Amino acid sequence: MSRPAYETVETDVLVLGAGGAGLRGAIAAAEAGAKVLVVCKSLLGKAHTVMAEGGVAAAMHNVAYQDSWEVHFADTMKGGKLINDWRMAELHARESPERVLELERWGAVFDRTWQGRIHQRPFGAHTYPRLAHIGDRTGLELLRTLQDRAVHTKGVDVHMEVTAFKLLTSEGRIAGALAYRRSDGSLVLYRCAALLLATGGAGKMYRVTSNSWESTGDGMALAYEAGAQLRDMEMVQFHPTGMVWPTGVRGILVTEGVRGEGGVLRNKEGERFMERYDHERMELSSRDVVARAINSEVLAGRGSPHGGVFLDITHRKPEYIKSKLPSMYEQFLKLAKVDITKQPMEVAPTIHYMMGGIKVDAETGETSVPGLFAAGEAAAGLHGANRLGGNSLSDLLVFGKRAGDAAGAAPKSAAAPKLDQAQVDEAIDQLLAPLDRPAGESPYRLQQEIQETLTKYAPIVRDGPGLEAGLEAIMELGRRASACGTGGSRSLAFNPGWHTAVDLRSMLVNAEALVRSAIERKESRGAHARSDFPKLDDALGEVNFIVEKTPDGMAVRAVKHEAMPGFLEEVVRHSYARYTPEERE
């Protein structure tokens, strides 16, 4: 087959992903004087950020006057079971109030307190009411505000429905990316001085997930292939409350805001079971604790008819529920024929978020590849072993801006290095290969098998033999995927069979990294629970597992993290004495 031509597009900063982190980064880079191009897989404004419901965490102390960045910092570290990058947690807690207020000045509208300040609602494992919100559609508000700001910022351009396939490097530095347009399959070669990965998570690796088709972990895979390090890949968040019934809607998110507004969890015997798992924080315990509690109740035979538990908010007035949780009301009424003002919801854990991701520098978001940056869910460090609700939206704003600032300041002349044509040609061949195998195995079937493999072998509670079997299965799926087809069509025009085949590569890198890291972490910490190692291991609390590409394949090694400075340690210890029932035993 002759190699098709490609269009070359030059820019200073290339941003992959148009969710909160990508857009905030694009705005920052453009304000720093760079020419910015945002490339996204979907249409602008559809990114996964719109799915964030509950709010954005920022210690603005509008509702609880005692709140401060120190408490937010301690909550975040404690929630992450202390394997977070403490510097990221510190920057995040210090800077998120400023970022939220800035958003308001760009036109975002939040619910108000009676004094006219931004209202803040309570959320799991946040000591004080801290989540700025607008009903239960905070993510949409945030994304729309950033979208409008970005399209009206000079120097920002957007290419929609374009998928990046491979990052290109030159003399060890980032030089661009090869991508294809989804609508007609035409190829684009982007050349840039700096590249920001803001591609989100990889929840599509699991069957029951709150994530969309887009969440195939492209950023992690692209960075890994380009030589960057990944960290904490074993840490995948199960959101405690996803819909369980009807089967067609299984996995759709039920916002933590329901519990924030007073919703209670009960098993089929009517018992408010969180009493037994975390009697202090109850339903508002951290997500890992609540998800495991629900899992345990179901396994013990105390679940609801469809394999979940009951979440009940009916003690609140119907008008209150409709004004504070309008989309939940609508979602259950429409999809499950359940009126949540009168009946309890049935909920069970659903895959929601990757705490792990690309290892970045706390201050700038730069990866181990010069000129390559990452922010948002694609990056790792802030959340450690478990993310608190509301900390992802603030993560996007704080580190999206920081990475954008740094990428925008990268030397423009860096775009000049010559590209290695062999690198480009090889990427084009790999990208188009599935089209040459129309009769090859169906990519949809392989995608489904990846999902089933992780669901079976890397579930909410894992064990060594299961993970080993899972790794073997993933490697075998990798071999099959390298020979898979498109499901029949050789067409380049909007061909989802081909797109899915391409996405498999990303999913497999993420799945392998997840399972390999999970095998290494022989303890239970945060979202990573092992039935064969049910306790915390203090020695492992000092390390993160780093994943990198070597000539022999994927390697995982433990790296000891830098100790927290004394004053931050003091802040954490102070609050540790007060809240962490699950660790007191």
Place this chain on the structure above:
Amino acid sequence: MTAEISDVDLHVWRGDAGGGELVSYHVPVREGMVVLDAVLWVQANLAADLAVRWNCKAAKCGSCSAEIDGFPRLMCKTPIAEYGSSLTVRPMKTFPVIKDLVTDVSWNYQVNKEIPPFTPSEKDLASSEPWRMQQKDVDRSIEFRKCIECFLCQDVCHVLREHSPAPFYGPRFMIRIASLEMHPRDTLDRRPLLKGKAGVGFCNITKCCTEVCPEHIKITDNGIIPLKERMDDVYFDPLRWALDRLSGDKHEKG
């Protein structure tokens, strides 16, 4: 796990800008299945290259708009059970087809760019104090900010359906303008735009847009009609017109 409870014949429009036709697929139905599930089932099992846009599958992103038995709806929010044993899915009619159920909606993004963004006063921008606003004041624009940009209202708007190039920005962007105009801190007057290029006068209030809005925004009653009224104050009130001419005043925000 729930067993398959019945089957459905799904007729999907397949084709591109050059033309196309309905193709029928036999789909096993599970309890609670929505139309998007059926389309994705066909994609995974019978027609791997069936093009469809979708993202969140939770009615929050507005990607999977289509015409189901002729009515514009979100596929992810439409239970199969509402249709008996057979249903037809076609792409949105107002926008040019790219392939199968995917249409070219880029015109909407151009329009959005033409609308001047949120513009607070210099004083508000200079102030280092967080802004104070009352809930009842922000509530006025909250309804409009619920819009998920599914463009179903644009699809059903007969002004956009029947005119090319369109002399009207369409319901989605009337709502966008309303959300800015009713923002308590916005100071810009977008009435000249409304009267001119945005073409609010072309809307003759048939309310089809309101009927298809998955977010139940009262597009016509709460958005377009108040915008029309605001314009009338300035442009069509003879007394106001005469006074403005005498004083030489520019239009202040009402």
